[in-house]
Amino acid sequence: MNIHEYQAKELMQARGVAVPQGAVARTVEEAVAAVRPLVEATGNPVVVLKSQIHAGGRGKGRFKEHPEVAGVNVITDGLKGGVRATEERVRELAKAMLGSTLVTVQTGESGKQVNRLYIEQGIDIGRELYLSVVLDRAVGRNVMMASTEGGVEIEEVAERSPEKILREHIDPLVGLANFQAARLAHGLGLTGDALKNGVRFMRALAKAAEELDTDMIEINPLVVTKQGQVMALDGKMSFDNNALFRHKMVAEMRDTSEEDPAELEASNYGLSFIKLDGTIGCLVNGAGLAMATMDIIKHVGGEPANFLDVGGGATTENVTAAFKIITKDPNVRGIFVNIFGGIMKCDTIANGVVEAVRQVGLEVPLVVRLEGTNVDLGKRIIDESGLNVVSAKDMKDGAQKIVELAK
Numbered sequence: 001m002n003i004h005e006y007q008a009k010e011l012m013q014a015r016g017v018a019v020p021q022g023a024v025a026r027t028v029e030e031a032v033a034a035v036r037p038l039v040e041a042t043g044n045p046v047v048v049l050k051s052q053i054h055a056g057g058r059g060k061g062r063f064k065e066h067p068e069v070a071g072v073n074v075i076t077d078g079l080k081g082g083v084r085a086t087e088e089r090v091r092e093l094a095k096a097m098l099g100s101t102l103v104t105v106q107t108g109e110s111g112k113q114v115n116r117l118y119i120e121q122g123i124d125i126g127r128e129l130y131l132s133v134v135l136d137r138a139v140g141r142n143v144m145m146a147s148t149e150g151g152v153e154i155e156e157v158a159e160r161s162p163e164k165i166l167r168e169h170i171d172p173l174v175g176l177a178n179f180q181a182a183r184l185a186h187g188l189g190l191t192g193d194a195l196k197n198g199v200r201f202m203r204a205l206a207k208a209a210e211e212l213d214t215d216m217i218e219i220n221p222l223v224v225t226k227q228g229q230v231m232a233l234d235g236k237m238s239f240d241n242n243a244l245f246r247h248k249m250v251a252e253m254r255d256t257s258e259e260d261p262a263e264l265e266a267s268n269y270g271l272s273f274i275k276l277d278g279t280i281g282c283l284v285n286g287a288g289l290a291m292a293t294m295d296i297i298k299h300v301g302g303e304p305a306n307f308l309d310v311g312g313g314a315t316t317e318n319v320t321a322a323f324k325i326i327t328k329d330p331n332v333r334g335i336f337v338n339i340f341g342g343i344m345k346c347d348t349i350a351n352g353v354v355e356a357v358r359q360v361g362l363e364v365p366l367v368v369r370l371e372g373t374n375v376d377l378g379k380r381i382i383d384e385s386g387l388n389v390v391s392a393k394d395m396k397d398g399a400q401k402i403v404e405l406a407k
Helices: 005-013 028-042 078-097 154-160 178-187 192-212 241-246 261-268 287-299 316-328 346-360 375-383 395-406
Strands: 022-025 047-051 072-075 101-103 117-121 125-136 141-147 165-169 214-225 230-232 236-239 272-275 280-284 306-309 334-341 366-372
Touching: 005 022, 005 192, 005 236, 022 028, 028 047, 028 078, 028 117, 047 078, 072 078, 078 117, 125 154, 125 192, 141 154, 141 178, 141 192, 154 165, 165 178, 178 192, 192 214, 192 230, 236 241, 261 272, 261 316, 280 287, 280 316, 280 395, 287 306, 287 334, 287 395, 306 316, 316 334, 316 346, 334 346, 334 375, 334 395, 346 366, 346 375, 366 375, 366 395
Parallel strands: 280 306, 280 334, 334 366
Antiparallel strands: 022 117, 047 072, 047 117, 125 141, 125 214, 141 165, 214 230, 214 236, 272 306
16 A cells, blocks of 8 residues: 655654655645745745655656646745745645646656645755665565665666665664664765764664555655755655554555556455556456466467456455456456366356356457366356357467457
């Protein structure tokens, strides 16, 4: 699960991680009302207006409806015209940003609608760095990564200058040790107060990642102010969904408007579904078989339209829901049902497919490959249904048939 920047900063601040002061706004008036308290509290006439969407690259992003407006805006009118001038500029920008579609390098051309803004104090930036805590699945531990290349996509740094990425794996029994944080801070060139504040910041961030069961916390940029403070100027968090039962407050931060409607619907039925860009819809049981199914579709010249694992304990209702979700995708030109019945019985899948087709109809080719528990019963249910279904003898045969039929 992902959350917005302002939510990530709220969680970090509660755990001793330094962040700038700010306020979230869902309306133009809320954005304007946030300016004066922020300026008075910080003594800084500069404020920053940030779009809140689940995507990076917002600073370089532009709105479809207002190409002249950036996704993140630094408002310096207050330096000349006082708070009132700043408020008017915030009003003008908030009207353009709220409800408009922001396009960034991570959203693609479709973009995402901005429904919330974050109004934040201006910061007197000395240096911009990069810092993150990521779950390294290869070693089963969190790893803290740091780089002097702040404000730059970390993938670009890894490709262009991998030696500039510093790493420290975190022992789950003791957390990020003081010497590890100091080693990272020295590697970033921090000295004096910035060194002490940086070490404190890193240890607090590592502890927050552990406490919150995050998959990733990314701060890009991490800034060192001209006064030696170390602060998270940006903040991105993603969480392990399987651990959310331990974090009710985090679960309540979920913004379903940021999620793909099909993926959201699938999660309500306990289905693992990820939408892709291809034309062959896949309905499979088991994550491994689902991956193999997508691979073999590509191998025979097709492109999968989704990853969909109905799981081992799916019911006829779940399978019906899965089939409906696939058929809602206008890009789907054919459907491949590939089932190896172990815990999941082939007759359950067959009943689900038949029920779904009766409810929503079938306007694209359908190939079904069944093998395993109750396979004969499952095939008989399909055969006696009267549906226009093509049977496959094995996985490769099914993939070849559906790719050909989808043409």
